[in-house]
Amino acid sequence: MPEIYVDADACPVKAEVTRVAERHGLVVTFVANFGLRPSRDPMVRHVMVPQGADAADDWIVEHAGVGDIVITSDIPLASRALEKGAHVLGPTGKPFTTASIGMALAMRELNQHLRETGESKGYNREFTARDKSNFLQALDELAVRLKREDRTR
Template sequence: MKIWVDADACPKPIRETIIKAAERTKIPCTFVANHVIPLPKRLNITMLQVESGFDVADNEIARRVRENDLVITADIPLANDVIEKKAQALSPRGELFTTENIKSRLNIRDFMDTMRSSGVHTGGPAALSQADKRAFAGHLDRILSKYGQNNKQ
């Protein structure tokens, strides 16, 4: 397992949670962004800086992700690509994307995109809440614990 982080829009508190988890579990973790992200110097925590541009980081993650990897992203199309590769996708708000929910999430995203392009102001996402942070940390811990248990067998 490797953890991939779509780091361009990853909130700092979530990034800190990921770093702590990677340090604790020693699982390789790569933050992918088009700008430098300050990270601690650890052998298993790396930064992959990509060129600026629409979906460049997402495309790089989709290209590199392998079965059983974990991708942290709020990007629904990237989450769909990840699931199709039999990897896991978790949003920074703690939503675990699955084969059961990803198609409806894509439909909602496409509908909202259509609304915005027709001039309807849909607003942005709400601020990251304590409940979001707890949901994320809980899902991350369960995924990494399950990986650790499976790895021992």
């Protein structure tokens, strides 16, 4: 069975992840540098990593494997998780794939350059109810597909 790993520090869809994981009987691990609200659900784990730029990312990459699901908006983490064979979803439900990650990394670098040169203010667009809905649908569909694939092995 796949497991779900969540880059939880700035994740706006924690409740949605828990809901889908519960529905499908999947273990979910929230990984963060600072306080997480503990859960009494034995299928929900919380991992607190030391403060540091990539500590949560490193923990997720070390533990996620082929067929697992990683939830993150961090493009470098998404790239590393894909290299491990994990499926990666952003909090808007958009999947990161081996076909799309190169462009996502390039756009991230371009946007960083534009912010550094003052060409862009770097504002993120608002996270909407529609984004949550898209995420719920995408995660549910991915969980169903992976469980089906797991049964056929």
